[in-house]
Amino acid sequence: MFEKFANVFRIPDLRRRIIFTLAMLAVYRLGGHIPTPGINADLLQQFFQQNQGTFLGFVDLFSGGQLRRLTVFALGIMPYITASIILQLLTVVYEPLAKLQKEGELGRKKITQWTRYMTLGLSAVQSLGIAITLERSTVSGGTAFVTNPGPGFILMTMLTLTAGSVFVMWLGEQISERGIGNGMSILIFAGIVVGLPRGVVDLIDKARTDAWGNFTAPAMVLLVALMLAVVGFIVFVERSERRIPVQYAKRVVGRKIMGGQSTHLPLRVNAGGVMPVIFASSILTLPQTAGFAFRDNRYFGGLIRALGWGEPLYTLLYAVGIIFFAYFYVSIVFNPNEVADNMRKYGGFIPGIRPGRRTADYINESLTRITLVGALYLIIISFLPEWMIAGIHLNHLPGVLGAFFERLPTWVTNGLGVQFYFGGTSLLIVVGVAMDTVTQIEAQLVMRHYEGFSPRSRIRGRRTWA
Numbered sequence: 001m002f003e004k005f006a007n008v009f010r011i012p013d014l015r016r017r018i019i020f021t022l023a024m025l026a027v028y029r030l031g032g033h034i035p036t037p038g039i040n041a042d043l044l045q046q047f048f049q050q051n052q053g054t055f056l057g058f059v060d061l062f063s064g065g066q067l068r069r070l071t072v073f074a075l076g077i078m079p080y081i082t083a084s085i086i087l088q089l090l091t092v093v094y095e096p097l098a099k100l101q102k103e104g105e106l107g108r109k110k111i112t113q114w115t116r117y118m119t120l121g122l123s124a125v126q127s128l129g130i131a132i133t134l135e136r137s138t139v140s141g142g143t144a145f146v147t148n149p150g151p152g153f154i155l156m157t158m159l160t161l162t163a164g165s166v167f168v169m170w171l172g173e174q175i176s177e178r179g180i181g182n183g184m185s186i187l188i189f190a191g192i193v194v195g196l197p198r199g200v201v202d203l204i205d206k207a208r209t210d211a212w213g214n215f216t217a218p219a220m221v222l223l224v225a226l227m228l229a230v231v232g233f234i235v236f237v238e239r240s241e242r243r244i245p246v247q248y249a250k251r252v253v254g255r256k257i258m259g260g261q262s263t264h265l266p267l268r269v270n271a272g273g274v275m276p277v278i279f280a281s282s283i284l285t286l287p288q289t290a291g292f293a294f295r296d297n298r299y300f301g302g303l304i305r306a307l308g309w310g311e312p313l314y315t316l317l318y319a320v321g322i323i324f325f326a327y328f329y330v331s332i333v334f335n336p337n338e339v340a341d342n343m344r345k346y347g348g349f350i351p352g353i354r355p356g357r358r359t360a361d362y363i364n365e366s367l368t369r370i371t372l373v374g375a376l377y378l379i380i381i382s383f384l385p386e387w388m389i390a391g392i393h394l395n396h397l398p399g400v401l402g403a404f405f406e407r408l409p410t411w412v413t414n415g416l417g418v419q420f421y422f423g424g425t426s427l428l429i430v431v432g433v434a435m436d437t438v439t440q441i442e443a444q445l446v447m448r449h450y451e452g453f454s455p456r457s458r459i460r461g462r463r464t465w466a
Contacts, residue, residue, distance in 0.1 A: 011444065014180075024171050024175050025187075028187060029190070032071050036160045040146070041069060066191070070130075073165075073167075074161055075127065076165070077188060080119045080184065081278055083119040085282065119165065130161065131153065131154040135154070186433060188433070203220065237270055238273075243267075245264050248261055249347040249348075271374065272325070274432040276322050276378055312393060315383070319383075327375070381427075382428070
């Protein structure tokens with residue numbers, strides 16, 4: 001194993017990419033310790049500790065604790081992801097953008113430039129919402145978070161947080177271009193991993209103080225078992241694929257007979273990876289961040305509270321968003337018509353299926369079914385931390401339904417209050433990004449005639465779904 005790790009640093013280009021990625025992550029972590037001016041950091045920390053079982057605590061997990069300290073990188077990469085989603089959705093409904101996307105490298109650069117401009121605007125809107133919220137909010141005792149409120153503080157906060165978000169976007173693009181892996185995913189990965197030690201300390205403190213009484217010891221065993229089960233489940237599904245058999249007919253090319261072999265077309269169960277979860281959560285983050293200051297408003301307060309983390313409406317929209325973006329992302333990265341045309345050009349066909357249109361329809365039907373399985377898997381994994389932390393607020397439903405679910409135990413409706421860093425969305429992102437990064441490193445090693453990390457030299461799907 002040590003020999004395989006040493007091979008990574010024997011390749012000059014790969015070594016430079018890894019060192020560059022680590023250097024960019026160091027810069028990202030350094031910026032996470034630079035506070036925004038004019039904020040009482042101690043009071044803000046206290047406020048987040050009081051609300052660690054809410055949506056704010058969940059968002060703080062993805063920022064690596066930077067939101068609770070309100071550093072210059074507090075907004076993180078979420079504005080960029082939201083801008084990317086909006087532009088990708090517009091390419092479907094807005095014809096000029098769709099044509100621009102088909103222009104190749106030139107069109108991609110133009111869309112990337114517009115994404116940057118939109119990231120700037122979204123960062124300004126979110127930072128304005130945060131600044132107004134901090135000015136109007138106080139902790140118990142009436143002490144304000146802002147030392148010198150006023151237009152100067154609002155402008156300074158907008159400038160600081162917006163500049164930080166744009167710089168984080170630049171870091172992610174640099175990692176994608178000159179480093180290893182997807183830069184945006186790696187930055188989110190780094191923010192989550194930083195919070196793991198805090199989660200371990202939180203569990204140790206609960207075990208030491210018997211936070212749940214006689215249920216403390218069984219709860220700890222249950223959490224560890226659940227963590228291992230979630231890890232195994234994520235790895236199993238992420239490496240699972242549906243293999244469609246493909247047969248290539250024999251062809252005579254010059255004096256040689258080409259083709260005649262049997263192979264398969266792999267369709268990943270979760271082709272979108274962690275992107276549908278990140279897309280859905282970032283879309284829901286925008287109205288909650290911008291509308292947090294209006295949570296007590298007579299007109300919009302009810303809607304803002306209904307969109308709160310753990311509420312039935314939020315849960316429903318989150319689940320629908322994951323399913324939508326799972327299909328949307330797959331439709332972008334996989335084109336059944338193109339695959340069927342390429343298969344027909346090279347004499348390939350699926351046994352029992354006519355080449356051409358019927359092959360494309362068959363692939364599309366198989367992809368539709370397998371994507372639904374992947375979306376349901378993402379929903380189950382994503383809701384684990386929410387249910388562990390905040391519970392299922394079914395008792396907040398209106399009318400008879402709310403009264404019926406009021407009979408449920410308190411730990412079901414209000415959660416256990418545990419910071420479940422070891423499961424759910426965080427673990428899905430950590431495992432997914434780690435597997436993708438290792439796969440890219442292995443591809444570089446195998447391409448240069450080195451062995452990879454795994455015994456078979458490549459990490460590939462070993463499970464098939466009939």
